[in-house]
Amino acid sequence: MSKKEIEYSVTQLARAIVRLEEAVRQAADDDPLKQDGAIQRFEFTFELLWKTLKRYFDFVGKSPLANPRDILKEAFRQNFFTEEATFLEMLDDRNICAHVYDFDTTRRIFDKIKARYLAAIQGLALLVKEKADAAG
Numbered sequence: 001m002s003k004k005e006i007e008y009s010v011t012q013l014a015r016a017i018v019r020l021e022e023a024v025r026q027a028a029d030d031d032p033l034k035q036d037g038a039i040q041r042f043e044f045t046f047e048l049l050w051k052t053l054k055r056y057f058d059f060v061g062k063s064p065l066a067n068p069r070d071i072l073k074e075a076f077r078q079n080f081f082t083e084e085a086t087f088l089e090m091l092d093d094r095n096i097c098a099h100v101y102d103f104d105t106t107r108r109i110f111d112k113i114k115a116r117y118l119a120a121i122q123g124l125a126l127l128v129k130e131k132a133d134a135a136g
Helices: 003-029 032-059 066-078 084-097 104-132
Strands: none
Touching: 003 032, 003 104, 032 066, 032 084, 032 104, 066 084, 084 104
């Protein structure tokens, strides 16, 4: 893993976050189709988030980490964030999104994206960028 690959991953993550912010703003009018779009952007952004963390950990020598749950737990241990439960809940909700298609569930997940997840993702992405910039 090279520094350039991490920088590219961080840049792609930042772009995905901007798109997620845009989707959440547009879905604030309670349009179910827009909320579904925001949820899909959340899924995509969350995937980029944990994969960016994985690339960072590979770069700094923590290679055995392979799945999102282990990577999030390591990020918590490394003080990337203090709200471990929020990120593990995000992972669970991302998994639910891939398999459940009922309105009540998607509405509940959209509300969490808007109220908590987006800000948590933004904060973690900034910290990953800072740590990546400071690394080798």
